[in-house]
Amino acid sequence: MPRRFCTTGECSPTSIDDRTVKTNILSTFCFMVFLTSGLLVAVSEGFLSAAARRRLTNVFLLLVLFISFGAGLTQHNLWPFSSWPVLAYPGPASGNYSALPRIMGVDVDGNEYDIDYRAWQPLELEELLSWIRLHFARLDPAARDRVGAYLLGRSNLAREQAFSSAGLPYPNRWFGPLTAPTHMLHPAIWSRPESVPHKSFTELRIYEERWNPEERSRDPQKVARILVFDYRP
Numbered sequence: 267m268p269r270r271f272c273t274t275g276e277c278s279p280t281s282i283d284d285r286t287v288k289t290n291i292l293s294t295f296c297f298m299v300f301l302t303s304g305l306l307v308a309v310s311e312g313f314l315s316a317a318a319r320r321r322l323t324n325v326f327l328l329l330v331l332f333i334s335f336g337a338g339l340t341q342h343n344l345w346p347f348s349s350w351p352v353l354a355y356p357g358p359a360s361g362n363y364s365a366l367p368r369i370m371g372v373d374v375d376g377n378e379y380d381i382d383y384r385a386w387q388p389l390e391l392e393e394l395l396s397w398i399r400l401h402f403a404r405l406d407p408a409a410r411d412r413v414g415a416y417l418l419g420r421s422n423l424a425r426e427q428a429f430s431s432a433g434l435p436y437p438n439r440w441f442g443p444l445t446a447p448t449h450m451l452h453p454a455i456w457s458r459p460e461s462v463p464h465k466s467f468t469e470l471r472i473y474e475e476r477w478n479p480e481e482r483s484r485d486p487q488k489v490a491r492i493l494v495f496d497y498r499p
Contacts, residue, residue: 303329366399366476369421369471371425373465374465377463382454414497418470473494474492476489
């Protein structure tokens with residue numbers, strides 16, 4: 267395995283490239299072992315006894331656990347086994363989470379609706395919410411209204427697409443509903459016509475939400491919400 271850290275004077279671009287190549291080779295090897303052993307388990311039913319197939323399945327599971335633990339303990343990504351360092355941080359158990367933005371569409375009757383994450387393509391929802399959290403408040407009122415108009419237009423366009431025969435497209439048009447989900451596992455809430463709001467959005471609201479994990483585990487509705495932006499054309 268390549269070294270994890272590089273102190274001043276000990277590393278050169280060539281050594282960093284060498285370690286990257288070694289990590290990629292190891293990742294490829296791990297993936298091929300995972301794929302080959304999984305295929306062997308899948309096709310072994312026709313030529314192995316039940317006991318032998320059970321032993322082969324156990325070997326496959328042990329290999330997967332070994333590679334997964336290796337990626338996690340060394341903090342090296344061995345695709346498709348990931349250390350997920352971006353999300354590896356302790357969450358508060360007794361306090362509130364930091365405020366998280368939430369975008370809602372509002373129809374003419376004042377009903378609020380969540381918006382399908384696919385409405386913001388090619389942006390991912392996490393990218394959009396991070397930008398709102400970090401930069402939106404710094405904009406002047408005219409710029410915030412332009413953002414609101416853009417988001418309202420995108421949400422209504424997505425709503426119309428969801429009602430069409432083709433439906434709202436997935437991020438990968440070739441795989442469609444088989445597209446790998448984002449790491450936050452956002453549901454495709456407008457996948458069926460009956461789940462799509464029947465009236466166009468006439469207003470867009472952005473909230474900041476906070477919650478206590480322990481309280482919300484007992485009551486999912488236990489969320490503190492503050493309206494930070496309300497756009498009406």
